[in-house]
Amino acid sequence: xxxxxxxxxxxxxxxxxxxxxxxxxxxxxxxxxxxxxxxxxxxxxxxxxxxxxxxxxxxxxxxxxxxxxxxxxxxxxxxxxxxxxxxxxxxxxxxxxxxxxxxxxxxxxxxxxxxxxxxxxxxxxxxxxxxxxxxxxxxxxxxxxxxxxxxxxxxxxxxxxxxxxxxxxxxxxxxxxxxxxxxxxxxxxxxxxxxxxxxxxxxxxxxxxxxxxxxxxxxxxxxxxxxxxxxxxxxxxxxxxxxxxxxxxxxxxxxxxxxxxxxxxxxxxxxxxxxxxxxxxxxxxxxxxxxxxxxxxxxxxxxxxxxxxxxxxxxxxxxxxxxxxxxxxxxxxxxxxxxxxxxxxxxxxxxxxxxxxxxxxxxxxxxxxxxxxxxxxxxxxxxxxxxxxxxxxxxxxxxxxxxxxxxxxxxxxxxxxxxxxxxxxxxxxxxxxxxxxxxxxxxxxxxxxxxxxxxxxxxxxxxxxxxxxxxxxxxxxxxxxxxxxxxxxxxxxxxxxxxxxxxxxxxxxxxxxxxxxxxxxxxxxxxxxxxxxxxxxxxxxxxxxxxxxxxxxxxxxxxxxxxxxxxxxxxxxxxxxxxxxxxxxxxxxxxxxxxxxx
Amino acid sequence: xxxxxxxxxxxxxxxxxxxxxxxxxxxxxxxxxxxxxxxxxxxxxxxxxxxxxxxxxxxxxxxxxxxxxxxxxxxxxxxxxxxxxxxxxxxxxxxxxxxxxxxxxxxxxxxxxxxxxxxxxxxxxxxxxxxxxxxxxxxxxxxxxxxxxxxxxxxxxxxxxxxxxxxxxxxxxxxxxxxxxxxxxxxxxxxxxxxxxxxxxxxxxxxxxxxxxxxxxxxxxxxxxxxxxxxxxxxxxxxxxxxxxxxxxxxxxxxxxxxxxxxxxxxxxxxxxxxxxxxxxxxxxxxxxxxxxxxxxxxxxxxxxxxxxxxxxxxxxxxxxxxxxx
Numbered sequence: 051x052x053x054x055x056x057x058x059x060x061x062x063x064x065x066x067x068x069x070x071x072x073x074x075x076x077x078x079x080x081x082x083x084x085x086x087x088x089x090x091x092x093x094x095x096x097x098x099x100x101x102x103x104x105x106x107x108x109x110x111x112x113x114x115x116x117x118x119x120x121x122x123x124x125x126x127x128x129x130x131x132x133x134x135x136x137x138x139x140x141x142x143x144x145x146x147x148x149x150x151x152x153x154x155x156x157x158x159x160x161x162x163x164x165x166x167x168x169x170x171x172x173x174x175x176x177x178x179x180x181x182x183x184x185x186x187x188x189x190x191x192x193x194x195x196x197x198x199x200x201x202x203x204x205x206x207x208x209x210x211x212x213x214x215x216x217x218x219x220x221x222x223x224x225x226x227x228x229x230x231x232x233x234x235x236x237x238x239x240x241x242x243x244x245x246x247x248x249x250x251x252x253x254x255x256x257x258x259x260x261x262x263x264x265x266x267x268x269x270x271x272x273x274x275x276x277x278x279x280x281x282x283x284x285x286x287x288x289x290x291x292x293x294x295x296x297x298x299x300x301x302x303x304x305x306x307x308x309x310x311x312x313x314x315x316x317x318x319x320x321x322x323x324x325x326x327x328x329x330x331x332x333x334x335x336x337x338x339x340x341x342x343x344x345x346x347x348x349x350x351x352x353x354x355x356x357x358x359x360x361x362x363x364x365x366x367x368x369x370x371x372x373x374x375x376x377x378x379x380x381x382x383x384x385x386x387x388x389x390x391x392x393x394x395x396x397x398x399x400x401x402x403x404x405x406x407x408x409x410x411x412x413x414x415x416x417x418x419x420x421x422x423x424x425x426x427x428x429x430x431x432x433x434x435x436x437x438x439x440x441x442x443x444x445x446x447x448x449x450x451x452x453x454x455x456x457x458x459x460x461x462x463x464x465x466x467x468x469x470x471x472x473x474x475x476x477x478x479x480x481x482x483x484x485x486x487x488x489x490x491x492x493x494x495x496x497x498x499x500x501x502x503x504x505x506x507x508x509x510x511x512x513x514x515x516x517x518x519x520x521x522x523x524x525x526x527x528x529x530x531x532x533x534x535x536x537x538x539x540x541x542x543x544x545x546x547x548x549x550x551x552x553x554x555x556x557x558x559x560x561x562x563x564x565x566x567x568x569x570x571x572x573x574x575x576x577x578x579x580x581x582x583x584x585x586x587x588x589x590x591x592x593x594x595x596x597x598x599x600x601x602x603x604x605x606x607x608x609x610x611x612x613x614x615x616x617x618x619x620x621x622x623x624x625x626x627x628x629x630x631x632x633x634x635x636x637x638x639x640x641x642x643x644x645x646x647x648x
Numbered sequence: 649x650x651x652x653x654x655x656x657x658x659x660x661x662x663x664x665x666x667x668x669x670x671x672x673x674x675x676x677x678x679x680x681x682x683x684x685x686x687x688x689x690x691x692x693x694x695x696x697x698x699x700x701x702x703x704x705x706x707x708x709x710x711x712x713x714x715x716x717x718x719x720x721x722x723x724x725x726x727x728x729x730x731x732x733x734x735x736x737x738x739x740x741x742x743x744x745x746x747x748x749x750x751x752x753x754x755x756x757x758x759x760x761x762x763x764x765x766x767x768x769x770x771x772x773x774x775x776x777x778x779x780x781x782x783x784x785x786x787x788x789x790x791x792x793x794x795x796x797x798x799x800x801x802x803x804x805x806x807x808x809x810x811x812x813x814x815x816x817x818x819x820x821x822x823x824x825x826x827x828x829x830x831x832x833x834x835x836x837x838x839x840x841x842x843x844x845x846x847x848x849x850x851x852x853x854x855x856x857x858x859x860x861x862x863x864x865x866x867x868x869x870x871x872x873x874x875x876x877x878x879x880x881x882x883x884x885x886x887x888x889x890x891x892x893x894x895x896x897x898x899x900x901x902x903x904x905x906x907x908x909x910x911x912x913x914x915x916x917x918x919x920x921x922x923x924x925x926x927x928x929x930x931x932x933x934x935x936x937x938x939x940x941x942x943x944x945x946x947x948x949x950x951x952x953x954x955x956x957x958x959x960x961x962x963x964x965x966x967x968x969x970x971x972x973x974x
């Protein structure tokens with residue numbers, strides 16, 4: 051169910067159907083062709099006067115159906131209101147106040163979640179001989195826990211955000227923060243949950259009434275089914291007596307569910323699903339040596355759900371020679387990781403990739419998902435960041451490290467595991483033969499990073515892409531990592547890092563990224579001796595060795611959204627910086643700065 | 649293990665709640681609690697003809713003793729599985745329940761088993777990333793089924809199969825006059841079970857699909873894809889093991905819901921299980937039976953949840969090591 055057109059239908063149609071039903075509930079006398087007291091002969095088949103026929107006492111079924119809508123909808127909405135109110139209250143208090151309150155409220159919620167709802171509703175209504183209001187209340191009281199849990203989770207998330215902290219710092223009371231700051235932010239979720247609860251309340255009411263527990267004075271759709279069932283509708287061929295309330299109940303529930311789901315999904319983030327759409331290539335066309343990697347005019351645009359486009363990479367040009375080691379540095383969000391993912395075809399589906407990535411005579415941008423599967427792991431290995439859940443928590447580390455060898459080198463299990471032990475030991479994980487049997491939660495952050503690196507190196511790919519390989523490593527294992535990476539032969543390596551000292555020790559060349567663009571590309575020695583771009587200079591100054599000098603204050607004198615992204619913080623900015631400078635060749639070094647344009 | 653200990657707490661509390669509810673609901677109802685225990689007919693009959701016998705009954709049920717003492721003694725009774733006397737059937741409630749429960753389980757257990765496998769398989773199929781045919785075909789289908797209450801679905805199937813009545817009996821559990829044969833029971837069971845499977849699968853399918861979709865966003869799935877593992881391998885080795893524990897929990901949580909639906913389906917097909925029993929009890933206002941049904945159903949839901957928790961603890965290495973599952 052994708053595409054804006056389908057989306058509009060999936061909201062529009064339910065709203066339309068529900069409004070028709072609601073108007074039937076509000077003004078039944080306007081829509082019903084025959085007033086409910088009028089009796090005709092029983093079990094009449096549908097004709098012009100009785101569009102749906104009559105029931106066992108000769109009541110017009112269509113009119114009965116329209117008059118019954120009121121009670122069915124009434125109970126559903128009343129119950130939903132009660133449950134949503136109670137659930138939101140409990141969820142907010144529980145999510146906002148930590149500690150004993152939260153704990154006990156959640157215990158109560160858990161208990162209510164566990165008790166089977168329909169039998170409890172039947173039991174309570176039977177005991178209470180409940181009327182319409184009573185039934186609605188009973189359903190509401192049993193339906194709140196799910197809402198409470200979801201609200202609690204969202205309130206907890208919201209509470210940690212900065213604007214709440216600052217409101218509290220300014221002395222806002224708890225009640226004020228909850229109602230004025232938090233409630234508006236979860237209102238859509240509450241609305242969605244309320245709609246879904248209305249759907250299940252409608253089902254519950256129909257079930258209770260079907261058992262004959264409904265209020266005999268006020269008929270609902272469920273009560274119609276009860277009458278059809280006990281009044282011998284099947285034997286007398288009055289199928290529509292069954293069908294019409296069934297269709298009405300199901301249609302209402304379907305519409306409410308569709309609406310609720312749509313509102314909940316609108317809150318969800320974009321699906322990060324990988325997939326390339328180019329053409330397939332035969333296995334043999336992949337290179338066996340270590341060829342040159344050329345990136346030409348590579349741009350990546352993310353299409354957001356609200357229709358806006360975010361450009362993560364802009365017209366990137368670079369060349370990495372065979373057996374060369376390149377380190378890409380730059381601040382978070384400058385597009386470094388996106389570059390690596392684009393090279394592997396691992397970008398989510400909402401990313402549009404243009405340009406060319408030439409590797410061994412192939413354009414990777416034109417590859418299909420199948421083509422990429424042949425590339426990944428075997429010819430190009432990707433080592434992700436160890437932060438977060440980069441390793442499968444349900445699988446032993448050894449099996450995960452050995453997986454590329456089993457998939458690409460078609461190794462039997464024991465040999466692949468032997469190789470995994472070797473690789474882990476090489477990365478400094480001891481005792482490796484025991485450690486391979488452990489799960490990721492038994493590893494420290496640095497060990498996960500090293501295991502990921504071992505996984506990347508195990509299948510002997512010639513192009514290695516590393517995403518911050520030193521994150522979470524202590525100085526000793528960092529040096530070890532450097533030695534291992536420098537000891538690799540016949541490999542082209544692209545590494546993304548924040549660690550300039552590591553880059554200096556490791557790389558042949560350094561690339562600097564800023565605001566989705568490459569702003570400098572230079573040989574390592576030259577770069578560290580004399581960085582050309584003002585941003586690169588600021589980066590080096592911010593290193594501990596240089597005394598951690600911060601960047602200058604923001605000044606927007608020469609800043610323009612389409613100009614040099616550093617101009618707002620650049621000490622040497624001038625009027626030309628409002629326009630994006632071109633990449634200038636300075637005799638083998640490249641820099642994107644107007645100060646260096648001859 | 650801390651995980652199972654915490655869960656045990658929860659079940660204990662729930663059980664206490666269910667038991668206490670039984671006691672207090674009878675106490676809090678307006679009018680004489682004895683009415684709920686012996687039935688309106690007997691009560692008013694005795695009140696007119698033999699007030700002494702009524703007083704004896706009151707003493708027999710202990711209604712003349714203080715509340716705390718009555719609460720304790722009712723708990724003791726429950727612990728010995730003495731659930732009271734059904735005035736409608738003239739039998740102990742526990743005995744009737746055990747007989748009826750058997751037939752409900754015969755209907756329910758295979759249906760839950762089949763639908764959890766179906767939900768697992770189909771949910772995996774259409775939870776896979778990208779626009780796939782399974783998602784486009786199955787999601788609208790199951791969303792529609794999801795919206796039809798189980799007993800309504802039962803009616804629809806009944807209406808549809810009216811003409812095949814020879815092979816698919818439209819109600820009851822066996823042919824009148826014939827003895828119990830497996831073939832006969834199976835024939836009668838087919839339609840109600842089909843309803844339950846369709847209904848339960850629609851719920852479980854939706855859950856599994858969204859679980860799989862969520863897991864496909866996890867970092868370790870990108871790692872696996874980056875290794876060059878084929879999508880089917882990623883699904884089987886990386887996504888499925890991570891989806892199983894939440895799915896098992898969801899099946900258990902929905903067990904109560906599916907059982908609730910099964911009760912009404914039994915009524916439609918006049919299947920002589922707990923559902924029909926509840927229906928008859930509602931009609932006769934036989935409260936001890938109603939209460940007993942609720943207790944047995946609560947116990948089975950707690951049991952299902954406990955099974956799911958044990959499954960999670962057995963499968964998830966983090967739970968085995970008492971680590972938080974994020």
